Amino acid sequence: MKYRPERLEVAVGDTVTWTNRDVVPHTVTAQAAGIESGNIAPGASWSTTLRSRAEIDYLCRYHPTMKAVIVVR
Amino acid sequence: MKALAAVLALSLPFAALAQAPTDPQIAGIVVTANQIDVDAGKLAKAKSKNKEVQKFAQQMITDHSAVNKQAAALAKKLGVKPEESDTSRSLKQGARENMAKLKKLKGAAFDKAYIDHEVAYHQAVLDAIDKVLVPNAQNAELKGLIVKVRPAIAAHLEHARHLQETVAKK
Numbered sequence: 120m121k122y123r124p125e126r127l128e129v130a131v132g133d134t135v136t137w138t139n140r141d142v143v144p145h146t147v148t149a150q151a152a153g154i155e156s157g158n159i160a161p162g163a164s165w166s167t168t169l170r171s172r173a174e175i176d177y178l179c180r181y182h183p184t185m186k187a188v189i190v191v192r
Numbered sequence: 193m194k195a196l197a198a199v200l201a202l203s204l205p206f207a208a209l210a211q212a213p214t215d216p217q218i219a220g221i222v223v224t225a226n227q228i229d230v231d232a233g234k235l236a237k238a239k240s241k242n243k244e245v246q247k248f249a250q251q252m253i254t255d256h257s258a259v260n261k262q263a264a265a266l267a268k269k270l271g272v273k274p275e276e277s278d279t280s281r282s283l284k285q286g287a288r289e290n291m292a293k294l295k296k297l298k299g300a301a302f303d304k305a306y307i308d309h310e311v312a313y314h315q316a317v318l319d320a321i322d323k324v325l326v327p328n329a330q331n332a333e334l335k336g337l338i339v340k341v342r343p344a345i346a347a348h349l350e351h352a353r354h355l356q357e358t359v360a361k362k
Contacts (some may be wrong), residue, residue: 120343140343141343142258142259143344182351184347
């Protein structure tokens with residue numbers, strides 16, 4: 120169970136989409152950055168637009184060993 | 193030592209298969225194995241006072257319910273009707289015994305028994321996936337679903353092992 124890629128670099132204003140290819144639900148959660156996807160069911164997707172420069176560490180609320188980072192430049 | 197004995201006892205139903213299971217039997221084993229862990233999770237969520245154990249139990253309910261939903265959808269799509277087998281029956285028997293045992297326990301003793309069993313159970317399921325279910329599944333999509341489920345089971349096992357260390361300290 121992991122995010123792929125585990126590190127992603129994007130530009131300010133980019134929209135990032137996560138697609139759940141697993142058989143169990145996941146979330147994209149970064150409390151500090153105010154990001155909370157809510158439940159992403161298997162096969163479903165969720166997107167967010169990143170509007171400021173930041174290094175965002177996020178995890179899955181259900182499976183906290185799943186961690187990744189997005190660098191917004 | 194106790195945990196090891198539990199693993200052996202649990203792997204027995206899978207290992208004792210006289211014949212290779214058919215796809216309907218494999219579907220039946222998948223559905224049964226998931227439902228058993230959902231039921232145990234519901235009991236643990238209601239009985240445990242330990243936040244970490246409750247979180248784990250909720251994860252088991254969420255994940256194994258999700259897998260079963262997809263297994264049911266796939267079985268319907270393929271026209272495969274899940275069938276009982278000696279394996280699914282012995283899984284159910286083992287689950288009844290485990291639930292009866294857990295219902296008598298409380299507090300830290302409950303947490304330890306629940307988590308020990310979850311470690312043994314997920315290890316047994318992982319072995320069954322590798323040695324019985326994947327090698328014998330004939331339909332590519334059924335096999336594909338089981339392969340896709342494996343990382344979740346491995347993650348559950350890792351999580352349960354981690355909890356085993358924490359509850360042992362209490």
